[in-house]
Amino acid sequence: MSGTRLTGRIVIPGSPSYRQDRQNLNLSIQKYPCIIVFCQNRCDVKNALKWAREHKTPFRVRSGRHSYENFSLVNRGLIIDVSEMKGIVYDPQKQMAYIQAGAELGMVYQQLWDNRVTIPAGTSSSVGLSGLALGGGIGMLTRAFGLTCDSIEEIEIVIPCETRGAKVICASQTKNPDLFWACRGGGGGNFGIATAFKFRVYPVANVSIFSITWNWEDFHASYNSWQKWAPFTDKRLTSQIELFASGTITASGEFLGSPKELQKVIKPLLETGTPLNVMIQSIPYIEAVHFFNSPGGNRPVSFKRSGSFVYEPLPDKAIETMKQFLENAPNQQTTIWQQALGGAVMEYAPKETAFFHRKAIIAQEYNTSWMCKEQKQENINWVEGVRNAMKPYTKGDYVNWPDRAIKKWPCAYYGSNYKRLRKVKTAYDPYNVFCFSQSIRPYWPL
Missing domain, CATH: 3.40.462.20 (Vanillyl-alcohol Oxidase; Chain A, domain 3)
Known part of the structure; x- marks a missing residue:
């Protein structure tokens, strides 16, 4: 077995902060992970994914803790938490913002506002940018500038590779375009772990x-x-x-x-x-x-x-x-x-x-x-x-408002796009490493 070690801030049941660190916003669904890794960079994310695969440990990915059905938690498993990856860099020449996946909306809005620009996103300040953007993202600038995912230019994402490996790739219109398509509305935790985004920004006063x-x-x-x-x-x-x-x-x-x-x-x-x-x-x-x-x-x-x-x-x-x-x-x-x-x-x-x-x-x-x-x-x-x-x-449901009671959830969330999403899943995660009760399934278990 490979000797991959977990890196980052590690919390276990005996840690003083465990009770607070394991909790999501929805208190009605309680789960008790055995390890929570608060990643500080993409290497910590890679190590956590490799470690989970090597030890055959169930895991979930978490950012802002807003998962309505607590899909970002798992009992007796590993939580790969990116909420401490909060870097935000604005490039005035390119009119782009480089934002790490753990940044909360309140922080994103404030730092971009300091430069009198913004992105169209949600309304709750503690929502994690990553989950919001991957599922679509609606808010008070939606009709003017579109969904949050419409302003994404590039995504940095850690995906599984080989039998127990992990690697960092980028997805955009020119690099891994099929994955880029899927990550704009396909929901979080389905294909890999987003670690950073490049956003097109808009001037605002x-x-x-x-x-x-x-x-x-x-x-x-x-x-x-x-x-x-x-x-x-x-x-x-x-x-x-x-x-x-x-x-x-x-x-x-x-x-x-x-x-x-x-x-x-x-x-x-x-x-x-x-x-x-x-x-x-x-x-x-x-x-x-x-x-x-x-x-x-x-x-x-x-x-x-x-x-x-x-x-x-x-x-x-x-x-x-x-x-x-x-x-x-x-x-x-x-x-x-x-x-x-x-x-x-x-x-x-x-x-x-x-x-x-x-x-x-x-x-x-x-x-x-x-x-x-x-x-x-x-x-x-x-x-x-x-x-x-x-x-x-009415029709369907929004993937960022998941509901376990919806039996035909693939159609409700994704409509006729689900078939293509399964093809992307098969290409990038054929072994169904990223799996939870309403995750996108590959076309075959290899």
């Missing part, structure tokens, strides 16, 4: 934001107005709507233009129902990042989430279904959240990258959390109930 809140009496009117407008309006505006079980509806968004222009753009919402609160203002981009950051998404809690895509405006019956589920929610923190797509997302064909749901107009997420173990099943049942009830009006 002030942006305009808005927020409008309605009472429950305006549920149908406010939602209907938003869904028929948000995915089709000026692509400089990305907006979201959240339907709260507590009895309110809030639409908000970020616009690359002046408040005066924004007021004209959101006129359909302003004329809907009886808004309780209306806010429109211009702020520095980094303040908008903080405004849309969801603090609840950054704290460990027991939760269940799932999602789907909307391809055409929902009929009244579907809107009423959402309303009834929220009126019978297990707690007041339960919500249905939606973000408008369209715009730059649709500038790519569904087969142009691994992210299949290009033609969807809305990404929809069902969210609930709980404090006591006794409430777990009730909350899970609610999420699965609303997802199933909405099936006649």
Whole structure:
């Protein structure tokens, strides 16, 4: 047996920080790895992958700890954690950012903002860039600049080789283009371990934001107005709507233009129902990042989430279904959240990258959390109930919002792209080294 040694910061069950270091954000699924390796560089990643293969030890890859189903954890195995690889370098000549896979979004946004540039990405500041980008990546600049994966120019990734080996390769439009295609929407942990990205960046200064809140009496009117407008309006505006079980509806968004222009753009919402609160203002981009950051998404809690895509405006019956589920929610923190797509997302064909749901107009997420173990099943049942009830009006699910209850997950996440993803898997990981309950499978076990 080869003498490969684990390198990096190593944590085991007896370590003082083990309890904290093993924990992901979703407290409802507890797992107990025997070793956690916090890699400091690509060599540590290579050594960890080689060590796992040599010792035939199950392993998972982790970055920001946001895996909804805790697919980045494993019992009695090895966690290869890249969260301490946080380097960010901006090249003003090439208008590119070189970002290591463990960087959190909050840090990425702040350091790029110091140079008055950014990338289109998510809203929770503690999300790891790697997992977000590999699954697609949606956020408040999506309609203007596309998904996070659309701005990737190159990926550095550690893949298995030979019987027990590992090597570092690059994937781009010209180097390993099939792997590059798969890594833009094919999900994390399927083909290898991403260690760094090269991103195309966009100049940014002030942006305009808005927020409008309605009472429950305006549920149908406010939602209907938003869904028929948000995915089709000026692509400089990305907006979201959240339907709260507590009895309110809030639409908000970020616009690359002046408040005066924004007021004209959101006129359909302003004329809907009886808004309780209306806010429109211009702020520095980094303040908008903080405004849309969801603090609840950054704290460990027991939760269940799932999602789907909307391809055409929902009929009244579907809107009423959402309303009834929220009126019978297990707690007041339960919500249905939606973000408008369209715009730059649709500038790519569904087969142009691994992210299949290009033609969807809305990404929809069902969210609930709980404090006591006794409430777990009730909350899970609610999420699965609303997802199933909405099936006649929706399609698939977003791979970054995985749900173990989805039986036909390959079709739900990847649509007709799954066959090509399996070919890429067979080419780069034929022995299925990277494997978990909803991982892409090769065409044959060699």
